[in-house]
Amino acid sequence: MEHIIIIGGGGTGAALAHDLALRGFKVSLFEKGELLSGTTGRHHGLLHSGARYAVHDPTAAQECIAENSILRRIAPQALEQNDGLFVALEETDMAYRRVFVESCRACGISVRQLSAAEALGLEPALNPNLKLALQLPDATMDAWRLPLQFFATAKANGAELHSFAEVRGIHVRSGRVTGVRIFDYKKHREYDVRGDLLVNATGAWAGKICALAGIQVPVQPGPGVMVTVNARLTNMVINRLHPAGEGDIIVPQRKLSALGTSLWLANDPDGIALPRDHIRRIIGLCAQMVPAVKDTPLHSAWCAARPLLGGRKADDPQKISRTFDCYDHKERDNLEGLVSVMGGKATTLRAMAAKTADLICRKTGRDLPCRTAAQKLLHWRLFYQ
Amino acid sequence: MQTVTFRIWRFKAAQIDPPQFQDFKLSVEANMSVLEGLEKIRQEQDQTLMYRHSCHHASCGTCACKINGRERLACITPIKDLPARPITLTPLDGFASLGDLVVDMHRFYKNLSADWSYLRESDHPGPSRAPREVKPFMRFENCVECGACVSACPVTPESEKFMGPAALAALHDELEKSPAKAADLLSLAGGSRGVRWCKSALRCSQVCPTAVYPARHIAELRRRGERSTK
DSSP states (O other): OOEEEEEOOSHHHHHHHHHHHHTTOEEEEEOSSSTTTTTGGGSOOEEOOSGGGTTTOHHHHHHHHHHHHHHHHHOGGGEEOOOEEEEEOSHHHHHHHHHHHHHHHHTTOOOEEEEHHHHHHHOTTSOTTOOEEEEEOOEEEOTTHHHHHHHHHHHHTTOEEESSEEEEEEEEETTEEEEEEEEETTTTEEEEEEOSEEEEOOGGGHHHHHHHTTOOOSEEEEEEEEEEESSOOOSSEEEESSSSOSSOEEEEETTEEEEEOOOOOOSOSSSOOOOTHHHHHHHHHHHHHSGGGGGSOEEEEEEEEEEEETOOTTSOGGGSOOOEEEEEHHHHHSOBTEEEEEEOOGGGHHHHHHHHHHHHHHHHTOOOOOOTTTOOOOOGGGGGO | OEEEEEEEEEEETTTEEEEEEEEEEEEEOTTOBHHHHHHHHHHHTOTTOOOOOSSSSSSSOTTEEEETTEEEEGGGOBGGGOOSSSEEEEOOTTSOEEETTEEOTHHHHTTSOTTSOSEEEOOSSOOOSSOTTSOOOEEEOSOOOOOHHHHHOSSTTTOTTSOOHHHHHHHHHHHHHOGGGHHHHHHHHTSTTSGGGOOOOOHHHHHOTTOOOHHHHHHHHHHHHHHHHO
């Protein structure tokens, strides 16, 4: 079978290594740092129902709800499956309700309306002045353990996973990618790896990798700040019932509550300093939904760069679609042997991998179906056993 | 902004071998964590510096190391809270280093069964007033599997035979959740790799960053073991 080289050990690379190994390909994955140390592990841990995108980005919403139900089946140990509430606090939220509910239903996302009293019965910490809440199939994921389950399964099926191994160069001969130059941080040496196809699964770093091959890709880093406070204030994920914006989500996890998030556009995914003023802003906005947020000690704050597809500085970044795509650089740039997958969300990692592996099958002339939707993943603990 | 020195234990097989300390001076803002400091060093001074990290909020457990001699998570350790200068970083004890602060976690996970559930019924924010026709709210266990307790334990670095505090705490959690497995679990806890090795030093509970208090679980397993043999 063909040897497929994956660059990037985040959620996308993990799911792709699993998918390709299951289809029988020889797989080698290279990650410049620890596995899952880029954007993947650093999100707030929401398993999207898709509701957040239903009104303005139905493609992403439909991808999310489909993957939401699949991940519940194949990785239940990495999920707190407690649903989510979208809470209406003001008349403008109430006015948004109708288009929100219709859009969710059109995307196949189930919605159940709760009175304020019913919502407070489920979640006593909610703002007592809420007008109503909508219950949706959101959930909390462990942002590290869920993708590590994909790695554990990929490894058991023969994928070779190399952490602290950075791609420093892409070898091209006669318009065709033939392999990569690796720097191994563990052994402090460089070496070459030959492959039949190279997949760029580096998310917000995709532009940097493609630059090694002298080509460009339409991906832009879109960092955001996330905050945790040191108490679990709710059991369900709490969202503000309004168009996607900043500071409108609280994701409970273990004994913490993660608050999200802000969004801006950056040119470089590395070295993004945490804008400390965002922390207060996010806490203030989230406290409108759950007032105890502002009286709970700050636990930590950090930022991560989303891989936004087709983003341009002039765009309103909230309006950039959160769908994903994969590109055959033979068609885009007349460079054979290189595929890039980008965009998407942690929730849709499996679907991103499936679409990319389908493309790889077409390119290699193999008729091998995707089997990852039905295959329960190995426990993350088995990655180390 | 203030300038601090990070004194970091460096090791690369056949390159920096034997290990040696290296000092890095960096300017830091108030509230910056030790992990942010490491990121800044890697970005600005030495990209060959190796450490583990992922979630940056004490959920994944990967960034555990010894900071000024004590096991901590670098992500939730503010630099300003550390009285001693320089800030000395060394890898966890009892694990092999794969490079600098990165340790091989196989030894840790070998003792944690994949059959033990990572989910428990949520105890926060207290019992709901809602009718309980729905299934109970669930949440992840407290333990983030960081290895701090195994490093701090006076027994585990000496003997690989001991399962260690994290595994025994997880075993006890599983016992509480699955009484039907009691015979097997108590036999494992009371067996040749179990609670008999514990010297009740309590270091595990002192360093645990997520308040698992493994020593309490071990004490409870001992009580259960004694009861079942009477």
